[in-house]
Amino acid sequence: MTAAKHDVFQAIADPTRREVLRLLADKELPISEITSHFPISRTAVAKHLHILSEAKLVRGEKVGREKIYQLQPETLIEVKQWLSYYERFWDNKLSILKHVVENDDENGFTMIKDDCE
Amino acid sequence: MTAAKHDVFQAIADPTRREVLRLLADKELPISEITSHFPISRTAVAKHLHILSEAKLVRGEKVGREKIYQLQPETLIEVKQWLSYYERFWDNKLSILKHVVENDDENGFTMIKDDCE
DNA sequence: ATAAAATGAAACCATATAGTTTTATTTATT
């Protein structure tokens, strides 16, 4: 197959699309419901869904008059594989922790120590 | 800190920039050398490096008349963290293997089974 | 002291991106 116009990396580059993926991770949803979570038009959301669809991150099925989208999470494995090349640089967990702490307020994560039994 | 114009996800969206990261993973290089690996102008490469720099994926240091760029791999941890949210969908290795096999010729990877002792 | 090397910076260009509004089509509902 020839490479599609949008690949996974481009697809996840947009913050709105990443939010859409998060939504669909919880459950499959029709376009209108997805739209209700964003301040943009339904048409704009539909376009994002097309891009996600091209990248195979999401799959849409027409049911009655609505089109229901669901996450296709396996595709993200491509990203994981790409990342794995760089894991050698931080396969020691300390470097990860260091980075996370240093960027605590930037990344929108609240960090909780994993093994605080 | 306010979000920079380019974040990690946008930075890695471009194939050329991903190749640049690969190059720098091996060793730090000056702009001109990086350029020699691509069919585009030095100026274009410099721009890519600026974007990677904004995203903190690389760091450039001026040494004499050249500017030497090196990889800043910790930043990729942000991507790993983002991905981890979806790991629950394929934390069973079979689904990963399934995906990899099905897309063998598309992703340019040769897969070797990990634990084939 | 000049010339060459390496980069920086500016101006420009074509296309892509992310959004809009408008119009049409399909499918329920009443």
Added chain:
DNA sequence: AATAAATAAAACTATATGGTTTCATTTTAT
């Protein structure tokens, strides 16, 4: 049968992106 709901498709817009060429600056070399 008529209306409302959900989406599809098209046309348009502003800005971003990825590239170019040209000119200036800084730093070796000869």
